[in-house]
Every structure is written in structure tokens, then in C-alpha cells.
Amino acid sequence: MKLAVVEGDGIGKEVIPEAVKVLDALSLPIEKVPVEIGYGKWKKTGYAITDEDIETLKNCDCILFGAVTTPPDPEYKSVLLTIRKELDMYANIRPVKPLAGITGVTGKSDFNYVIVRENTEGLYSGIEEIHDDVAYTTRVVSRKGSKRIAEYACKLAKMRNNNVTIVHKSNVMKSDKLFLDVCQQTAESGDVNYSDTLVDAMAYYLITYPEKYDVVVTTNLFGDILSDMSAAHIGSMGLMPSANIGEEHAFFEPVHGSAPDIAGEKIANPVAAILSIKMLLQWYGYNNEASLVERSVNYTLNKGIKTPDLGGEYTTEELGQAVIDSINSQ
Amino acid sequence: MKLAVVEGDGIGKEVIPEAVKVLDALSLPIEKVPVEIGYGKWKKTGYAITDEDIETLKNCDCILFGAVTTPPDPEYKSVLLTIRKELDMYANIRPVKPLAGITGVTGKSDFNYVIVRENTEGLYSGIEEIHDDVAYTTRVVSRKGSKRIAEYACKLAKMRNNNVTIVHKSNVMKSDKLFLDVCQQTAESGDVNYSDTLVDAMAYYLITYPEKYDVVVTTNLFGDILSDMSAAHIGSMGLMPSANIGEEHAFFEPVHGSAPDIAGEKIANPVAAILSIKMLLQWYGYNNEASLVERSVNYTLNKGIKTPDLGGEYTTEELGQAVIDSINSQ
Numbered sequence: 126m127k128l129a130v131v132e133g134d135g136i137g138k139e140v141i142p143e144a145v146k147v148l149d150a151l152s153l154p155i156e157k158v159p160v161e162i163g164y165g166k167w168k169k170t171g172y173a174i175t176d177e178d179i180e181t182l183k184n185c186d187c188i189l190f191g192a193v194t195t196p197p198d199p200e201y202k203s204v205l206l207t208i209r210k211e212l213d214m215y216a217n218i219r220p221v222k223p224l225a226g227i228t229g230v231t232g233k234s235d236f237n238y239v240i241v242r243e244n245t246e247g248l249y250s251g252i253e254e255i256h257d258d259v260a261y262t263t264r265v266v267s268r269k270g271s272k273r274i275a276e277y278a279c280k281l282a283k284m285r286n287n288n289v290t291i292v293h294k295s296n297v298m299k300s301d302k303l304f305l306d307v308c309q310q311t312a313e314s315g316d317v318n319y320s321d322t323l324v325d326a327m328a329y330y331l332i333t334y335p336e337k338y339d340v341v342v343t344t345n346l347f348g349d350i351l352s353d354m355s356a357a358h359i360g361s362m363g364l365m366p367s368a369n370i371g372e373e374h375a376f377f378e379p380v381h382g383s384a385p386d387i388a389g390e391k392i393a394n395p396v397a398a399i400l401s402i403k404m405l406l407q408w409y410g411y412n413n414e415a416s417l418v419e420r421s422v423n424y425t426l427n428k429g430i431k432t433p434d435l436g437g438e439y440t441t442e443e444l445g446q447a448v449i450d451s452i453n454s455q
Numbered sequence: 456m457k458l459a460v461v462e463g464d465g466i467g468k469e470v471i472p473e474a475v476k477v478l479d480a481l482s483l484p485i486e487k488v489p490v491e492i493g494y495g496k497w498k499k500t501g502y503a504i505t506d507e508d509i510e511t512l513k514n515c516d517c518i519l520f521g522a523v524t525t526p527p528d529p530e531y532k533s534v535l536l537t538i539r540k541e542l543d544m545y546a547n548i549r550p551v552k553p554l555a556g557i558t559g560v561t562g563k564s565d566f567n568y569v570i571v572r573e574n575t576e577g578l579y580s581g582i583e584e585i586h587d588d589v590a591y592t593t594r595v596v597s598r599k600g601s602k603r604i605a606e607y608a609c610k611l612a613k614m615r616n617n618n619v620t621i622v623h624k625s626n627v628m629k630s631d632k633l634f635l636d637v638c639q640q641t642a643e644s645g646d647v648n649y650s651d652t653l654v655d656a657m658a659y660y661l662i663t664y665p666e667k668y669d670v671v672v673t674t675n676l677f678g679d680i681l682s683d684m685s686a687a688h689i690g691s692m693g694l695m696p697s698a699n700i701g702e703e704h705a706f707f708e709p710v711h712g713s714a715p716d717i718a719g720e721k722i723a724n725p726v727a728a729i730l731s732i733k734m735l736l737q738w739y740g741y742n743n744e745a746s747l748v749e750r751s752v753n754y755t756l757n758k759g760i761k762t763p764d765l766g767g768e769y770t771t772e773e774l775g776q777a778v779i780d781s782i783n784s785q
């Protein structure tokens with residue numbers, strides 16, 4: 126098993142090493158392949174990512190990714206979007222679950238849902254027509270793309286509470302009528318309970334009644350918005366892990382960015398990166414190890430070992446080490 | 456001055472009469488023109504809205520609108536979208552401000568921002584191409600459309616705290632680069648303070664730090680999502696008024712729908728409709744009367760006169776009457 130490790134830029138270089146140490150503490154047969162991608166590389170070579178890098182990534186089963194800073198280049202194409210596309214990772218998965226001892230602005234603590242976001246089409250098609258006075262972006266919804274994400278969501282729901290909420294805007298866009306139909310049919314034939322909600326109302330409901338949701342499936346940009354919004358329950362964008370999953374590859378990444386403002390200060394919160402390891406372990410099928418990592422993160426936070434973003438005074442390394450200590454003591 | 460009054464369907468028929476009584480209590484020289492539009496009309500005639508209705512609306516300066524139920528017709532075109540388009544009402548305005556004695560799930564009470572949503576283009580273009588296996592919706596961003604909404608936002612900011620936040624997704628869509636550029640230039644040349652935020656991050660920030668925002672300007676569907684989401688601060692979608700504004704016409708409407716589940720029970724909350732009257736008065740330039748209405752609503756709610764959605768036991772009419780009593784006593 127081969128894992129590509131991309132630290133990237135900024136705090137990516139600080140949180141990924143902690144996540145890797147956590148992985149190492151579990152002594153699993155996973156070979157790590159470091160890959161340099163991002164702004165740092167762009168400064169040196171003029172490229173943020175090369176075809177060769179993509180080949181390397183394709184030769185690994187999965188990828189642990191920190192964050193990259195956007196180079197000041199008007200022609201820059203997002204490294205993240207390039208990787209998602211090249212490796213056809215069609216499902217973007219963001220679990221939204223409380224962490225011990227931390228509440229978000231909503232004060233809620235009884236939620237546990239997952240956003241399953243279609244990750245290859247919608248408004249991310251890249252099909253645009255730009256004129257001086259008007260610009261067009263084509264939103265693409267395909268039956269195939271909708272079907273595979275619907276199937277992913279239903280499979281996941283089966284392992285959880287068997288409930289899928291389909292989020293769309295089919296009262297305005299016929300393209301979402303296709304998405305809705307396909308999702309409904311898939312849930313129906315898979316014996317999964319389902320309902321559907323308009324994206325505008327969903328933004329309100331998901332903040333107000335998060336406890337009602339299990340698996341939320343939606344198109345690319347709606348998933349992007351609803352998942353960042355969900356950080357308001359968790360307490361910080363710096364605590365959310367994510368996975369990008371395809372038939373052959375998977376990619377695990379903290380949701381936060383490279384945070385140039387605090388990079389180098391060694392105070393970045395490594396929890397999102399460490400929980401991305403948890404998702405990676407689940408993907409590999411190491412379910413006990415995945416639970417162990419999650420339990421150890423919660424145990425550590427609950428003891429008050431927190432970085433400054435959570436009001437604590439611990440460093441990135443200290444929090445990482447505390448999680449490892451907790452793992453080792455179990 | 457001529458005001459078209461469209462009760463529409465469901466609770467539209469219950470809340471609009473209360474709003475009209477509030478308007479009547481102010482004895483202003485405004486002539487009311489009742490217009491039947493919606494599902495009820497569709498059942499009788501096969502049309503939810505006719506060309507003649509649109510002519511009538513165009514012959515009025517502005518419109519007070521309740522809510523319509525969607526007829527079970529696959530070819531149905533939204534009455535709301537038709538009216539926005541036909542009357543070219545390009546600015547959709549949703550103030551987000553706390554009401555006395557009510558807090559939303561976020562527990563916040565120090566926010567006061569307005570969402571200014573482009574109301575004629577974006578993903579609401581109606582330009583779609585639907586095949587069996589794939590569907591395309593064209594997102595349209597024009598320089599002209601962006602400019603007039605940016606100008607509206609800046610003008611509004613000048614009357615408030617002179618601060619505009621531009622919300623976009625220009626890291627993924629070049630169409631939003633146009634929107635962002637035009638908004639920045641407009642704010643720059645109008646001497647309005649501005650910053651910009653990606654829509655995904657904004658969903659998180661707006662829930663977490665609502666007190667930081669003054670005027671939020673964005674494209675059509677992002678505005679749709681962020682404004683419904685903002686009901687989480689207010690406490691209920693049933694408390695939010697809105698305005699749709701064009702060069703020649705304006706349209707005022709509670710954000711809630713026709714709520715068939717409680718229609719006929721006389722318990723619908725009339726506050727959103729009454730606050731829509733406040734916005735209408737502002738548009739006409741009756742600023743003192745607008746403040747009087749808002750003050751009276753807050754006074755009434757603060758006394759605990761609430762409909763069941765707010766945990767009270769008052770009826771629609773009782774709440775409406777209490778607001779009128781408060782107006783009359785000042």
C-alpha cells in the first residue's frame with residue numbers, strides 16, 4: 126500500500142507531519158511517498174504541479190494532502206481541482222460530528238451527519254465563455270455523475286441510519302430535476318429512506334435542526350457551501366477533515382487552507398489533518414485503528430489540550446504528541 | 456400612488472390582510488388594487504398568472520405579495536420568477552436584523568446586515584439544455600447586471616455603515632471574476648469600503664460573525680442561499696420580509712411560502728408581511744411611518760404577543776391587531 130504525502134504550503138507543512146506521526150504510531154504496512162506540490166514548487170519551477178506529479182499520485186492508492194497557497198498567476202489552475210479531475214475522485218465526503226469539549230456558535234452537540242458532494246461536474250465543469258460584457262459558466266449535471274454519487278450516498282447511508290436527504294434547486298434549474306430524479310430512483314431501489322429539500326431552505330434547516338440529518342447528498346457547489354457552513358456546528362473550519370473518493374484513488378485533506386497568516390508560528394491546529402488520517406484508515410478498512418484515532422483526538426481535546434484557535438496555548442506538535450500518547454496508552 | 460395587492464394562496468390570504476390593515480392604519484394616499492394570482496386562479500382558469508395580470512402589476516408603482524402554492528403542472532413557470540423578470544426587478548433585498556425578544560439558534564442579537572441579491576440572471580437565466588443523459592444550465596453574469604446591483608449595494612451602504620462585502624466563487628468560476636471586478640470598481644469609485652469573500656467561507660462567517668457585516672452583495676443563487684440561511688439568526692423564516700426592486704417597480708413579500716400545512720388555521724405569523732409593509736413605506740419615502748411600523752412590531756413581540764411558531768398562543772389577527780393598537784397609541 127502506497128500513500129502519497131503532500132504537505133503543500135503554509136500550515137500544511139506543520140499539520141501533515143503530525144498526522145503522519147499519528148499514522149506511524151499505528152505501525153501499519155503503508156509506504157509513504159513524499160510529493161512536492163504547490164506554491165513553493167511554483168516559485169522554484171514555474172509549475173505548482175506537473176504531469177509527473179500526477180503520475181506519482183496515480184501510482185499510489187491514496188493521498189494525504191495538506192494545503193496549497195495560490196500562486197499570484199492569473200492563469201493558475203487550482204491544484205486541488207486538477208487532482209480531483211485527473212484521478213476522477215467523484216465523491217467529496219465531509220463528516221460533521223461534534224468533537225469533545227468544543228461547541229460551535231450554534232451550541233449544538235447532538236448532530237452527526239455527512240455531506241456527500243458530487244465532485245467532478247456541476248459549476249466546476251470548467252466550461253466557460255468569457256466576453257467583455259458577459260460571462261457564461263455551464264453547470265453540468267449528468268445522469269452517470271448523479272448516479273454514482275447517489276449510489277455512494279446510499280451505500281454510506283446503509284452503514285449509518287439509512288437516511289438520505291437530497292439537496293437541489295429543481296424549482297429553478299431543470300438540471301437539478303435530473304439530479305433529484307436519479308437520486309430518488311437510486312434510494313428507492315436501494316431501500317434507503319430519503320427526502321429532498323431545496324438548497325436555500327436546507328441552509329436554514331441544517332443550521333437549525335442538524336440532528337435531523339444523516340447523509341446529505343448534493344451537487345458540487347451546493348456541497349461546497351453547505352460543508353463550510355457546517356463548520357459553525359463544529360466550532361472551527363480548522364477541525365474538519367475531508368475525503369475525495371474515486372473508483373481507484375482516494376485523497377484525504379483537512380478542509381482548512383494554508384493559512385499564511387499563522388504559518389511558521391507552530392500553532393496551527395493539527396486536528397483536521399489527524400482526523401483525515403482517521404478517514405484514510407477507514408478507507409483502507411482499518412476500522413479499529415480509525416476509531417482509536419478518533420477516540421484519542423476526543424480524549425486529548427477533552428483534557429483541554431488545545432491550540433490557540435480553540436482558546437488553548439498548546440503548539441501543533443504538543444497537540445499531535447498528546448494524541449499519540451493517548452493512542453499508545455490504549 | 457397605486458399598490459397592487461396579491462394575497463396569493465395558503466397563508467398569503469391570512470397574513471396579507473393584516474399587513475393591509477397596518478397600512479390602512481397609517482391613512483396614506485395609497486390606492487389598493489387587488490389582483491388574483493396563483494394556484495387558486497390556476498384551478499379556476501388554467502393559468503396562475505395572465506398577461507393581463509402582468510399589465511395590471513405594471514400599471515401599479517408597487518406590489519404587496521403574499522405567497523403562491525405551486526400548481527401540480529410539470530410545465531408550470533414560477534409566478535415569482537415571471538414577475539421579477541417582466542418588471543425587471545433586479546435587486547432582491549433581505550434585511551437581517553434581530554426582532555425584540557426573539558433569538559435564533561445562533562443566540563446572536565447584535566447583527567444588522569442586508570443581503571443585496573442580483574435578481575435577474577446567474578443560474579436563474581432559464582437557459583437550459585436538457586437531454587436524457589445530461590443537463591446544462593447556463594449561469595449568466597453580465598457587466599450591466601453586475602454594475603446595477605453593485606451600484607444599488609453601494610448606495611445602500613452609503614445610508615448605512617458604508618461597508619460592502621462582495622460574495623463570489625471566482626476561484627472556480629471566471630464568470631464570478633467579472634462580478635467581483637465590477638463590484639470592486641463600483642465600490643472603489645463610490646468611496647465605499649469593501650472586501651470580498653468566497654461564498655463557501657461566507658456561509659460559515661455569516662453564521663459565526665454576523666456582527667461584522669453591513670451590506671452583502673452577491674449573485675442570484677448565492678443570495679438565495681445566504682438569505683434563507685440567515686433566518687437562523689432571526690429565529691424563523693416566518694419573520695423575514697423582502698423587497699424586489701427595479702427602476703420602475705418594486706415588490707414586497709414575506710420570505711415564507713404559502714404553508715399549506717397550517718393554512719386556514721389562522722395561526723400564521725403576520726410579522727414578515729407587516730415588515731414588508733415597512734420596506735414598502737421606506738421605498739415610498741415614508742420613513743417615519745416605516746420606523747413606526749417596525750417599532751410597533753418590536754413592541755408587540757416584546758410584550759409576548761406571539762403566534763404558535765414563536766411559542767405563543769395568539770392568532771394571526773390578534774398579533775396584527777396588537778401592532779395596529781401600538782401604532783395608534785404613538
Ligand SMILES: CC(C)[C@H](C(=O)O)[C@@H](O)C(=O)O
Nearest residue numbers: 203205206349380626627655
Ligand atoms: C479551493 C476550492 C477550489 C475548493 C472547492 O471549491 O472545492 C475548496 O473550497 C474545497 O471545498 O475543497
Ligand SMILES: CC(C)[C@H](C(=O)O)[C@@H](O)C(=O)O
Nearest residue numbers: 296297325533535536679710
Ligand atoms: C420560490 C423560488 C423560485 C424563490 C427563489 O429561488 O428566488 C425563493 O426561494 C426566493 O428566494 O424568493
